[in-house]
Amino acid sequence: MTSDASATDPLPGTTGTAPGDETGVPFLPWDDDATGATDLARELRRVRGLVAGSRFDDVHDAVTTVRELADHLEAVGTMVRPSDYATWGVPEHLASNPAIGSRNPVSPPLEPVVFPDATVRADLRLGIEYQGPPGCVHGGIVALIFDEMLGLANAAAKSVGMTADLRVIYTSPTPLYAPLRFEARQDRVEGRKIWASATLHTGETLCARAEALFIEPRGISDAQRDRPVEG
């Protein structure tokens, strides 16, 4: 079978440089975990792209294989309970996140880097499994990535916030498979209110921008603020 080579291109430099040639530092570790679950998620991402973006004559054999895989995982795994996520900073909390989770096959290939001024950047390409209008990225996916990037910008600035108001202004279609650059930064903080903004470019073209208000949850401690959680 053939595939669009651009869909499998390696991601463009995820440790790129900001204007001024500062080098970004990876925001989150994407190391393989000892259990293999991160590798499993990576393969499932491939499967997701192939199923969404290919034509097949007959894949009933694959249905059987995947059903057996699901049965196997159900048998050997222990489900994480919602009560295990009662506090911020549980490792699986981030790993299962649909916007950035290393163990969530739904998550886009988001590998953000942070710059000394606490700007957060992610360079990525999105394949057909993220398609909305023909040839374009779904607007909801753009909003999802903005929400996550804004949260990371807050974390880079040592804030924790829940999204209260997220505005996305779409200025130009976001093309599939093209190099995309998300950049987010925290703008200001007043008490528990946190404002942050972000942009999405392909090349020199601004595809969308976001402006958001986050509210720090009641009872957040300095220790929780100081650790780079995802929100």
Ligand SMILES: CC(C)(COP(=O)(O)OP(=O)(O)OC[C@H]1O[C@@H](n2cnc3c(N)ncnc32)[C@H](O)[C@@H]1OP(=O)(O)O)[C@@H](O)C(=O)NCCC(=O)NCCSC(=O)Cc1ccccc1
């Ligand atoms: C917590 C809060 C946002 C605020 O409630 P409380 O704590 O009771 O605070 P309170 O109502 O007292 O307001 C304080 C001040 O703020 C103001 N203000 C408030 N809202 C607005 C507004 N919309 N617009 C404008 N202003 C607003 C309000 O007027 C007041 O101002 P004042 O002091 O009088 O001048 C609550 O509404 C909520 O839970 N919403 C659902 C949030 C949610 O589910 N988000 C999605 C999930 S998060 C996600 O997915 C990202 C993520 C991923 C991973 C990890 C992390 C993050």
